[in-house]
Amino acid sequence: xxxxxxxxxxxxxxxxxxxxxxxxxxxxxxxxxxxxxxxxxxxxxxxxxxxxxxxxxxxxxxxxxxxxxxxxxxxxxxxxxxxxxxxxxxxxxxxxxxxxxxxxxxxxxxxxxxxxxxxxxxxxxxxxxxxxxxxxxxxxxxxxxxxxxxxx
Numbered sequence: 560x561x562x563x564x565x566x567x568x569x570x571x572x573x574x575x576x577x578x579x580x581x582x583x584x585x586x587x588x589x590x591x592x593x594x595x596x597x598x599x600x601x602x603x604x605x606x607x608x609x610x611x612x613x614x615x616x617x618x619x620x621x622x623x624x625x626x627x628x629x630x631x632x633x634x635x636x637x638x639x640x641x642x643x644x645x646x647x648x649x650x651x652x653x654x655x656x657x658x659x660x661x662x663x664x665x666x667x668x669x670x671x672x673x674x675x676x677x678x679x680x681x682x683x684x685x686x687x688x689x690x691x692x693x694x695x696x697x698x699x700x701x702x703x704x705x706x707x708x709x710x711x
Contacts, residue, residue, distance in 0.1 A: 602693050609651065610699055612685055617703070624679050631672050632703060644703050650696040651680070657688040664701065676703075 619625050635641045650663040659681035666673050689695070 599690075599692075601690050605687075605689055605693060606697055606699065608687070609653070609685060609697060613680055613699070613701070616679055616683065622679070624675050628672065628675055628679065628703070631669070647701040647703070649680075649699045649701045651699060652696045653685065653689045655688055655691070657685040659685065661696075663696070 616622070617625060617628070632644070636643055644667065647664055647667075651659060652661040654660050662677050662680050664673065664676065667676065689697075
């Protein structure tokens with residue numbers, strides 16, 4: 560029973576991006592003149608918007624790439640018995656037009672999955688461009704999971 564509960568708890572992680580403190584700490588470190596004042600609120604707001612947009616893209620079940628990623632994550636945990644992935648640190652560069660130009664992520668251990676994830680995060684424009692004064696890259700924490708199968 561304890562093993563079942565541990566597996567169930569691990570499967571309940573939510574797919575999404577968390578921009579919170581990791582982003583703010585990185586932005587502060589990159590902005591020596593502003594460290595004492597903190598990170599500008601409009602940078603934090605933009606980072607939260609990007610985080611929410613990424614979460615939306617990565618949970619869109621209509622996208623074939625999303626379903627491929629979810630299947631890989633399910634197989635990794637349920638069939639291979641591996642633990643859920645720890646949060647990944649993503650470094651993201653965004654063009655003045657709001658296109659994700661570059662995404663740096665640690666490898667998930669499979670080149671095909673790494674490529675799929677980068678494509679999912681960079682194939683559509685963001686709803687708005689970054690603030691003109693914002694330092695890049697944005698540093699976001701990416702937590703990947705999959706929907707819990709029915710009946711689990």
